Amino acid sequence: MTATLHVAPQVGEKDDVDERVVRRKLGPGRRIRFAFWVGPLLVLAVWSAGSATGLIKPAILTAPWDVVEAFRDQWAEHDLLGNILSSLTRAVLGLTFGVLAGVLLALVSGLSRIGESVFDGPIQIKRSIPTLALIPLFIAWFGIDQEMKVVTIALISLVPIYVHTHNGLRSIDGKYAELAETIGIGRTEFVRHVVLPGALPGFLLGMRFAVTSALLGLVVVEQYNATSGIGHMMTLAGQYGQTDVIVVGLVIYGVFGYLADTAVRFTGRRVLAWRRTLDD
Incomplete structure (x- = not known):
C-alpha cells in the first residue's frame, strides 16, 4: 500500500484563519459583488463628468460619447x-507559446539541479535585457511579418511565467519534504501531490504579469509593418490626427487586458479555493 501525502486542506484551513484575522484588523465589511467593475466604472464616471463640464478638453482626451461614435x-x-x-490572434498565439515555454523551462529548472544550472542563468540574464530592445534582431531573423510579432510576444510573456513558477517550485516548505520521507512518499508522488499544487499560486501570479506583458508587446509590434490590427488602426489614425480613433484603440487594449486579468483571477479563486488571499 502506498501512502499519500495531503497538505492542501491543512494549508487552506490556516490561510482561511489568517484571512479572517486580517479582515477583523482592517475593519468590518462584506465582500462587494462584482467589485472588479467598481474601479473602471468610477474612472468612466470621472471621465464623462470632466468632458461634460469642460474640465477635460477634447484636444486632451476625447469625450466618451465621441469615442462610442x-x-x-x-x-x-x-x-x-x-x-x-x-x-x-497575435496576442493569443504569442501568449500560448510563451506560457508553454515558460512552464517547461521552470519545471526543468525547478525540479532539477542540472536543469537549473543550464537554464536559470541565461533566463536571469534575459530579464535584464528588455525584449522590445531585441525587435531589430527579430526583424533580421524572422522578417517583419507575423512571425516576428508572435515571437516577440512569446518571449516577453515567457519571463514572468518562468520566474514566478520557478519560485513557486523552489519555495515549498521543507517540513513537507521531511514528512514525505517519514511516511515513505517517493519523489514522483511528492512532486505530483505537493510540489506542483504548491507552485500553482506562483504560476497564476506569473500569468497575470504575462498577460500584461503580452499586451505591451502587442502594442509595440503592431507598429511595425502591420496591415491589420488595433495598432495598425491607431497608426493610421495618428497620421490623420484622429484622436477619437486612437482612444478607441486604447480602450480596446485596456478591455483586453482587464478581462484577461479578471479571467486569471477568477480561475485562481476556483483552483485555489483553499488559499484565498486579500487581493482576491
Whole structure:
C-alpha cells in the first residue's frame, strides 16, 4: 500500500484563519459583488463628468460619447472586427507559446539541479535585457511579418511565467519534504501531490504579469509593418490626427487586458479555493 501525502486542506484551513484575522484588523465589511467593475466604472464616471463640464478638453482626451461614435464608425466602415481578431490572434498565439515555454523551462529548472544550472542563468540574464530592445534582431531573423510579432510576444510573456513558477517550485516548505520521507512518499508522488499544487499560486501570479506583458508587446509590434490590427488602426489614425480613433484603440487594449486579468483571477479563486488571499 502506498501512502499519500495531503497538505492542501491543512494549508487552506490556516490561510482561511489568517484571512479572517486580517479582515477583523482592517475593519468590518462584506465582500462587494462584482467589485472588479467598481474601479473602471468610477474612472468612466470621472471621465464623462470632466468632458461634460469642460474640465477635460477634447484636444486632451476625447469625450466618451465621441469615442462610442468613433467605435461605431470603425465597426461599420473600417473593419474594426477584423482588426480586433487580428490583434487577438497575435496576442493569443504569442501568449500560448510563451506560457508553454515558460512552464517547461521552470519545471526543468525547478525540479532539477542540472536543469537549473543550464537554464536559470541565461533566463536571469534575459530579464535584464528588455525584449522590445531585441525587435531589430527579430526583424533580421524572422522578417517583419507575423512571425516576428508572435515571437516577440512569446518571449516577453515567457519571463514572468518562468520566474514566478520557478519560485513557486523552489519555495515549498521543507517540513513537507521531511514528512514525505517519514511516511515513505517517493519523489514522483511528492512532486505530483505537493510540489506542483504548491507552485500553482506562483504560476497564476506569473500569468497575470504575462498577460500584461503580452499586451505591451502587442502594442509595440503592431507598429511595425502591420496591415491589420488595433495598432495598425491607431497608426493610421495618428497620421490623420484622429484622436477619437486612437482612444478607441486604447480602450480596446485596456478591455483586453482587464478581462484577461479578471479571467486569471477568477480561475485562481476556483483552483485555489483553499488559499484565498486579500487581493482576491
